[in-house]
């Protein structure tokens with residue numbers, strides 16, 4: 001084996017690291033450096049971390065401490081296979097002791113270093129939380145329904161969809177994705193939203209899940225950095241007809257079985273299927289709901305007709321046999337009294 005002399009210490013060595021022997025090399029080599037004290041700014045409400053002029057949600061206080069240490073840790077640029085282990089230990093909610101171990105390799109030699117630091121946390125309100133507590137909003141979503149009032153279930157469903165959309169947008173780093181306020185009104189619900197973009201996403205998600213449509217009307221409310229700021233009112237209209245509604249449309253009596261996007265149903269007078277777009281339903285009126293049904297005794301079945309005892313007049317009347325009828329003569333079946341006569345309801349909803 002060739003041996004050379006270290007130009008720095010004069011010792012004989014089998015291998016030079018760079019220009020000096022191993023001992024001389026590691027005497028001056030620092031694998032990693034870390035300040036003894038670090039400062040991290042966190043939101044006292046949502047735990048967002050303030051880093052490089054921006055607030056971001058990266059998880060709990062321990063995640064923030066780890067990130068703060070990672071950002072401050074300097075590792076020698078020539079090393080390979082770097083492994084960093086960060087162990088934070090909470091002393092108080094505002095102070096963590098952190099032990100760091102760094103392993104790497106340089107010119108075929110393994111190197112290891114241990115460091116300790118202290119992370120001091122200051123807590124204040126982030127951009128999002130201070131906007132929310134100040135009542136800031138850009139978009140108002142007015143949830144209403146066409147020719148009726150939204151049900152409590154529908155209002156709850158819209159709020160749940162809004163929260164879900166906001167949650168996903170926040171996860172992607174949108175600091176204006178929040179709900180400032182929600183007002184429960186007789187005619188529906190008003191949602192106050194941090195940005196118009198978020199409002200638009202919420203309305204699209206509601207249409208996707210519940211049907212209906214929305215329109216936007218902007219109004220100028222101020223300027224920021226020379227740019228006009230608009231507030232947009234989103235008029236959200238839930239569909240007029242819901243599953244379970246019985247409607248009168250072009251001389252047909254239709255029980256609605258499915259309503260978002262397309263209106264599907266069964267014609268109660270002959271059992272045929274009904275299918276139309278909400279836009280095609282001009283002139284349709286709701287005459288009853290499936291829940292208004294009463295029971296009547298089935299007297300006899302004859303081909304496509306059945307005879308039932310009218311529960312009010314006690315007269316036997318002949319009506320069309322519903323699409324799905326499992327009952328036998330003598331059984332009770334569900335019928336609906338309407339201004340257009342008596343109709344038997346299907347035992348099961350198709351589709």
Ligand SMILES: [Zn+2]
Pocket residue numbers: 006007008009010011020021022023024025
């Ligand atoms: Zn040397």
Ligand SMILES: [Zn+2]
Pocket residue numbers: 043044045046047048125126127128129130
């Ligand atoms: Zn916050």
